[in-house]
Every structure is written in structure tokens, then in C-alpha cells.
Amino acid sequence: MDVADDGALTPPLPLVAAIAGLKRRQWIRYGIAGGMSALVDVGLFYLLASWALPCLDSAMGDEVRAWRFVVDKTAAFLLANGFSYWLSARWVFTPGRHSRFTEVTLFFAISTMSYLISAQLGRWLISDFALATELAAVVCICVATVINFTMRKLIVFRN
Numbered sequence: 001m002d003v004a005d006d007g008a009l010t011p012p013l014p015l016v017a018a019i020a021g022l023k024r025r026q027w028i029r030y031g032i033a034g035g036m037s038a039l040v041d042v043g044l045f046y047l048l049a050s051w052a053l054p055c056l057d058s059a060m061g062d063e064v065r066a067w068r069f070v071v072d073k074t075a076a077f078l079l080a081n082g083f084s085y086w087l088s089a090r091w092v093f094t095p096g097r098h099s100r101f102t103e104v105t106l107f108f109a110i111s112t113m114s115y116l117i118s119a120q121l122g123r124w125l126i127s128d129f130a131l132a133t134e135l136a137a138v139v140c141i142c143v144a145t146v147i148n149f150t151m152r153k154l155i156v157f158r159n
Helices: 013-019 024-052 062-092 099-127 131-155
Strands: none
Touching: 024 062, 024 131, 062 099, 062 131, 099 131
16 A cells, blocks of 8 residues: 555555556456356355365364365366466457466466465364355455456556
């Protein structure tokens, strides 16, 4: 945060410029793409959490459930993130700021950073606050969405 002349905190200018410069169409596309990516993430997570490595039953204990949550979220994240890159590069943003390799690397690095933050947040919400697994997953998606959009807009893609 920046400090204004009157001592008030203001958002950093690049972030304000990035948000203000968005076209309405890009907002709509990002919302649709984000929704589709979230559905892939939640759908894969639910399948994994129900059958592959169950973690939806609160009777199994919060610590076991929390660690299984992280494993299931990791697998869902990797697949959903591949889908998200494909959709973002083709439909939401304009690729070409970097080489394709650098762009993909930055995309996955940023997504991984936001995933690690949100997965730890989810683990913390489950183990320390006994929050329902499904609600923790939704909170994680919301946090990761804000981080990902901002960083993709400012660092990865042209616009």
C-alpha cells in the first residue's frame, strides 16, 4: 500500500491501473473462464475427496481430514490449472509478453504460489476452526482467484 499526502493508505498504482484498464468484455470473459476453471477444480476435488482419498467425513478426525484435503486439492489443482492456462491464453488474455515456455512457467509459478497460500489457509480453517471441508475449498478458490488474476494481468500476459 502507498501512503497519500494526508497519511491515508492507497492501493499500489500498477494494481489500480490494471483494474481500471480492464475492458468490460475481459471482465466477463475472466468471470466465465474463472467459473469454468472453478467447476473443474471443485468437480475434480469432489471426485477425489469422495472416492480416491476420502476427506469429506468429519468423523474421521480433523487432522487426517486436513491432510487428505491437501492431497486431493493438489491433484485437482494441477489438472484444473492446465485447463485454466489453456482457456486464459486463448480466450481471456493476450499471450505474447514472453515466450510460450516463460509464459507457461510464470502462469504455473503464480498459480502454485496462490495454491500453496490457499491450501495452507484451507488446512488451517479445517484443523483450527473445524470448518466444513467444502466451505474451506470455496474459500481457497476465492483467495486464489484474486491472487491469480492480479498477477496474470500484471506479469504473465500482455493485457
